[in-house]
Amino acid sequence: MADLPPLTSRDRRALRTQVLNGLIEVDAQIVALTRSFDDIVAASEDSNVDDEHDPEGTTIAFERQQVAALLRQAKVDREALLVARDHVEQPSYGVCEYCRGFIGVERLLALPAATRCIACAS
Numbered sequence: 320m321a322d323l324p325p326l327t328s329r330d331r332r333a334l335r336t337q338v339l340n341g342l343i344e345v346d347a348q349i350v351a352l353t354r355s356f357d358d359i360v361a362a363s364e365d366s367n368v369d370d371e372h373d374p375e376g377t378t379i380a381f382e383r384q385q386v387a388a389l390l391r392q393a394k395v396d397r398e399a400l401l402v403a404r405d406h407v408e409q410p411s412y413g414v415c416e417y418c419r420g421f422i423g424v425e426r427l428l429a430l431p432a433a434t435r436c437i438a439c440a441s
């Protein structure tokens with residue numbers, strides 16, 4: 320049997336809480352970003368600006384891209400947290416997927432969806 324990460328049941332409870340809090344946060348972020356995105360789209364439709372030539376249109380297009388990028392990232396984070404939510408109950412949670420070493424409690428508490436140790440992640 321492979322070495323299991325030295326996580327105590329208290330560590331696991333704390334990590335599970337981190338994952339669930341992370342999900343609540345990212346859900347709120349997705350709601351807020353979706354609202355901003357819709358507002359930007361509505362604003363650009365209202366003003367009927369020409370994205371190509373109107374300087375304001377360029378700003379709106381830029382903002383829209385920024386919000387879209389943040390929204391994409393939030394959805395990626397959410398997927399990772401959903402995987403972590405199931406994984407945190409498994410004995411293998413906390414094992415680096417790359418070197419099979421222990422990711423470390425500190426790192427997991429900061430990044431509960433981390434699947435690699437700090438050495439392998441960089």
Ligand SMILES: [Zn+2]
Pocket residue numbers: 415416417418419420435436437438439440
């Ligand atoms: Zn590693």
